[in-house]
Amino acid sequence: xxxPKRPAASTRSIEQLLxxxxxxxxxxxxxxxxxxxxAAVAAMAAVHxxxxxxxxxxxxxxxxxxxxxxxxxxxxxxxxxxxAFTKAGVEARGELWVAMLDTKQSWDDLVxxxxxxxxxxxxxxANPLYKNITGRFVQSHDYIAMERLYEIHASGTYDLIxxxxxxxxxxxxxxxxxxxxxxxxxxxxxxxxxxxxxxxxFSLASRPFYSVADRVLGSKFLEDIAEFFLLFQSMYDxxxxxxxxxxxxxxxxxxxxxxxxxxxxxPVREAEFFIEALDQRGLHLxxxxxxxxxxxxxxxxGTTASAQAMVSRSESLxxxxxxxxxxxxxxxxxxxxxxxxxxxxQVVAKREAxxxxxxxSAPEVVATVPYFDRDITxxxxxxxxxxxxxx
Amino acid sequence: xxxxxxxxxxxxxxxxxxxxxxxxxASLAxxAAQQGRRTLVGEVDAKGNLADFFExxxxxxxxxxxxxxxxxxxxxxxxxxxxxxxxQLKIPLVARLGPLARTxxxxxxxxxxxxxxxxxxxxxxxxRERHYDLVVVDASATGHIVGQLAxxxxxxxxxxxxxxxxxxxxxxxxxxxxxxxxxxxxxxxEEMPVNETLELVTRLRASTVVDLAAVVANRVLPELxxxxxxxxxxxxxxxxLTKAIGGPVQPLLDGAQLAVTLRRTRGVHLERLRQELPPExxxxxxxxxxxxxxxxRATRQVAEHLNEELT
Numbered sequence: 001x002x003x004p005k006r007p008a009a010s011t012r013s014i015e016q017l018l019x020x021x022x023x024x025x026x027x028x029x030x031x032x033x034x035x036x037x038x039a040a041v042a043a044m045a046a047v048h049x050x051x052x053x054x055x056x057x058x059x060x061x062x063x064x065x066x067x068x069x070x071x072x073x074x075x076x077x078x079x080x081x082x083x084a085f086t087k088a089g090v091e092a093r094g095e096l097w098v099a100m101l102d103t104k105q106s107w108d109d110l111v112x113x114x115x116x117x118x119x120x121x122x123x124x125x126a127n128p129l130y131k132n133i134t135g136r137f138v139q140s141h142d143y144i145a146m147e148r149l150y151e152i153h154a155s156g157t158y159d160l161i162x163x164x165x166x167x168x169x170x171x172x173x174x175x176x177x178x179x180x181x182x183x184x185x186x187x188x189x190x191x192x193x194x195x196x197x198x199x200x201x202f203s204l205a206s207r208p209f210y211s212v213a214d215r216v217l218g219s220k221f222l223e224d225i226a227e228f229f230l231l232f233q234s235m236y237d238x239x240x241x242x243x244x245x246x247x248x249x250x251x252x253x254x255x256x257x258x259x260x261x262x263x264x265x266x267p268v269r270e271a272e273f274f275i276e277a278l279d280q281r282g283l284h285l286x287x288x289x290x291x292x293x294x295x296x297x298x299x300x301x302g303t304t305a306s307a308q309a310m311v312s313r314s315e316s317l318x319x320x321x322x323x324x325x326x327x328x329x330x331x332x333x334x335x336x337x338x339x340x341x342x343x344x345x346q347v348v349a350k351r352e353a354x355x356x357x358x359x360x361s362a363p364e365v366v367a368t369v370p371y372f373d374r375d376i377t378x379x380x381x382x383x384x385x386x387x388x389x390x391x
Numbered sequence: 392x393x394x395x396x397x398x399x400x401x402x403x404x405x406x407x408x409x410x411x412x413x414x415x416x417a418s419l420a421x422x423a424a425q426q427g428r429r430t431l432v433g434e435v436d437a438k439g440n441l442a443d444f445f446e447x448x449x450x451x452x453x454x455x456x457x458x459x460x461x462x463x464x465x466x467x468x469x470x471x472x473x474x475x476x477x478x479q480l481k482i483p484l485v486a487r488l489g490p491l492a493r494t495x496x497x498x499x500x501x502x503x504x505x506x507x508x509x510x511x512x513x514x515x516x517x518x519r520e521r522h523y524d525l526v527v528v529d530a531s532a533t534g535h536i537v538g539q540l541a542x543x544x545x546x547x548x549x550x551x552x553x554x555x556x557x558x559x560x561x562x563x564x565x566x567x568x569x570x571x572x573x574x575x576x577x578x579x580x581e582e583m584p585v586n587e588t589l590e591l592v593t594r595l596r597a598s599t600v601v602d603l604a605a606v607v608a609n610r611v612l613p614e615l616x617x618x619x620x621x622x623x624x625x626x627x628x629x630x631x632l633t634k635a636i637g638g639p640v641q642p643l644l645d646g647a648q649l650a651v652t653l654r655r656t657r658g659v660h661l662e663r664l665r666q667e668l669p670p671e672x673x674x675x676x677x678x679x680x681x682x683x684x685x686x687x688r689a690t691r692q693v694a695e696h697l698n699e700e701l702t
Contacts, residue, residue, distance in 0.1 A: 030408015
């Protein structure tokens with residue numbers, strides 16, 4: 001592991017980082033292990049730091065539920081049974097809770113909260129555009145994840161919330177979601193869309209846009225959109241205020257971000273992009289977790305020569321071994337396979353080491369999690385992974 | 392009725408994040424081009440990864456020639472809209488389209504389906520115009536692909552009249568024709584990618600008209616030992632070997648053990664994929680490449696493996 005860039009820093013491990021934070025947001029490219037590492041650090045925090053720890057995940061996989069000793073979990077927070085910790089052979093000082101983000105349900109809750117009256121609420125919930133936006137299309141995921149996080153944090157029920165972010169096309173989408181939401185509600189476009197259709201035609205400024213939009217989308221669809229936003233506008237103040245508050249929470253001192261990546265080229269590039277985006281926004285990068293990294297002994301000194309010898313001298317080596325080892329012919333083949341396989345993996349390990357050295361903007365804390373050669377199926381496995389990145 | 396994979400006109404390559412979608416999309420395109428097909432490969436998430444696999448500079452909306460018969464591009468909905476307005480509506484708006492396109496992008500963001508239509512519409516249009524023999528799309532990950540491929544139906548449900556609506560009919564004709572269009576799901580032999588693959592098979596059928604053309608099991612690790620060899624491996628006398636070689640041996644054995652265990656854990660998921668996949672769907676295997684980089688060389692190697700699997 002490279003030396004920390006700022007040796008005087010007070011935080012040197014994820015353990016220390018989490019001890020002082022209230023919100024930890026795991027982000028990174030798809031498939032790098034965000035959900036698993038988020039659950040692992042949350043479990044570690046529940047065991048070692050105590051208090052009420054919540055892991056809020058967007059991963060609907062039953063596997064995580066099962067690993068945590070639950071049948072399933074949903075939009076509401078569920079406690080991981082203390083017995084699951086006992087079974088894993090540890091005594092947890094605190095409690096571990098889990099919740100999954102149900103986008104549709106969360107949007108409905110939000111509308112219910114902000115709608116000025118029951119009629120508006122029902123009209124929005126029944127609107128076909130609303131159903132489409134919240135149910136089928138994905139941009140709404142980003143905002144609602146941050147909104148839900150804010151809601152839970154503000155409730156003051158948990159000491160620590162670990163969030164696993166939705167798989168976005170662009171990792172920073174969710175960071176910008178609150179701003180975009182606020183912009184949208186205060187935009188001229190929305191005001192324009194929501195003036196009655198007839199007076200729109202007379203507005204010279206919007207005329208070219210309208211004629212194009214009308215031809216492309218059809219005026220009926222435009223009217224549908226307008227009606228929907230007219231309804232939504234009644235919630236304007238609530239939404240904008242809320243989006244600001246969500247943003248504030250992201251930038252709060254008590255919030256930190258953990259960037260998760262493997263040492264493959266594409267995820268690393270995205271991680272670097274993300275680290276930069278956090279920096280530009282003045283958000284706190286707490287740690288980088290490098291996941292699924294090949295063990296360092298692949299690069300141990302002298303191993304290359306040994307592996308090469310095993311391949312080139314396989315026959316004479318096999319002859320030299322006691323007869324109990326097996327028929328020299330088979331032994332020689334085994335030795336060749338071992339040597340070749342090692343050299344193969346070494347190529348990958350070297351590439352990973354280079355990529356790692358290139359990771360220029362590394363923060364104070366870089367945790368490395370080795371490749372797990374089996375699936376994590378229970379809390380014990382999750383904690384074992386947690387141990388790797390904790391200290 | 393079976394159609395050879397590369398004889399289709401439009402392939403959407405999808406899969407869980409991190410399984411190697413772009414590798415497979417790029418390699419399929421390389422293979423098709425090598426076989427003499429005029430091929431376009433386009434990435435939907437404009438992250439610039441596709442360019443790495445050909446070791447060319449950044450790709451843009453305008454396609455660029457990579458090698459003989461092969462062109463590459465990156466999707467950008469704003470450019471797609473401009474092209475669409477110009478070609479379909481004959482609106483010569485280029486001069487004042489800047490701010491207009493931004494505003495429009497805004498509506499496209501808010502109005503469900505429009506952005507998705509602009510994304511896949513470009514590729515379907517290239518097929519309709521027969522500009523290429525094959526269009527390979529490095530498409531969105533499993534979470535987004537159904538929304539994109541189902542966009543024409545969503546638009547039809549939501550929009551009663553207008554040009555966007557009119558466009559959906561010919562798009563659906565091409566998308567729903569299994570001799571023309573197919574989805575390729577890439578899976579790594581690990582638990583979650585296999586789960587997501589099997590889920591996507593169901594969702595594709597339920598919500599889209601697109602036929603599942605193939606599933607690719609990517610990064611399949613080699614089998615090191617037979618059962619008999621594994622017994623020998625387990626009993627290798629470390630001390631004697633270390634002495635005979637005159638260098639460290641334990642890490643080598645640990646490395647082989649890791650390879651064996653990984654292969655075994657993953658084998659379970661691979662087997663599950665084989666079992667639960669509908670029998671008519673071809674399952675193609677691509678081995679794990681122990682490579683220094685994922686550049687053009689690796690892309691061509693994967694193309695060779697795919698070629699073996701397809702013939």
